[in-house]
Amino acid sequence: MSDGKSSGMSGDMNGGKKRLIGVGVGVGPDDPELVTVKGINVLRSADVIVVVPDERTAVLRPPTLVIGVGASSGALAEEIWQLIDETLADAGLSPRSVGALATVEAKADEPGILAVAERLGVPLVTYDAERLGAIEVPNPSAVPLAAVGTPSVAEAAALACAGAGAELLVPKRKSAPPSGPARATAAVARRCPRGRLAVVGLRPGARDLRMNYDSCIYRVTLPGFEDHVGLPQQPHHHPEDLAHRHNHHHGAHVHTH
Missing domain, CATH: 3.30.420.180 (CobE/GbiG C-terminal domain)
Incomplete structure (x- = not known):
């Protein structure tokens, strides 16, 4: 992520609970020692710093x-x-x-x-x-x-x-x-x-604030589901037990x- 770009929620109080501001600070390219001045300033002002290690901590093995x-x-x-x-x-x-x-x-x-x-x-x-x-x-x-x-x-x-x-x-x-x-x-x-396709819009709202979902969704091709793309679908269950x-x-x- 780019230095200093907010990726979380505002710090306003809501129902007695404080929301956190998430800020991504990037390093590199390909150099863990290289951090921009802007990134350093963000880190200095942070209450909590979460570091993502390079080590693999878990392996998921779905029974496929x-x-x-x-x-x-x-x-x-x-x-x-x-x-x-x-x-x-x-x-x-x-x-x-x-x-x-x-x-x-x-x-x-x-x-x-x-x-x-x-x-x-x-x-x-x-x-x-x-x-x-x-x-x-x-x-x-x-x-x-x-x-x-x-x-x-x-x-x-x-x-x-x-x-x-x-x-x-x-x-x-x-x-x-x-x-x-x-x-x-x-x-x-x-x-x-088994894939899952979700289309999220911003409506209702001003027309200029909505993404042109009509144009976007019809760029998706799903073999066997051509007649359903762009149409609202009712959820149905998929038993996971093989x-x-x-x-x-x-x-x-x-x-x-």
Whole structure:
């Protein structure tokens, strides 16, 4: 922010409570020692100085990831876990960002998959083979098609659970056990973030004090919502719980521990 530019509220008394004046004092460019004379004067007169450190103090990890899992009957939980752990690590993703595990309905009672879901602390969401078979994936295979009736389990389940607009971050990967064939597959999808658009005006008021919101709002393009841009909308609820949302709106079955 520019030196000395007010960004807060006035210092008038209101209902017995004093409002604070917020002033942003900038430094730089790229030099923490460089502060203008105006900035120094502002700091000297301040009752309270808030310093924003460079150190990162918190990391937010919203549960936006869905891991799709496929497994042969009897696949060990450790093999599935090792695959998921390596898949996330190689992609630079955190297990704390995982919101659900997803697979085909035929694997709803697979002990290894259930154990991994419990270890991650997330619900297991399952879909029938017909639903998964209708999802376009980059790596279909004849093996799951013959076994459970869909050419894709891991990729299709991840995309189905992540919902509309999801991004397949990590395509299907196979486990690599010390001996024997791979008995597990995994893929990672990320849910499309839900945006929020708010238009704030100054009306009623003098015409020259109002921003030309008619011109501004129609510069916004929202795919699929072209007919609604510029029109007043009624608020509606968006359940944030991923398991609840897919259970009720996408024909999925949610298995909790």
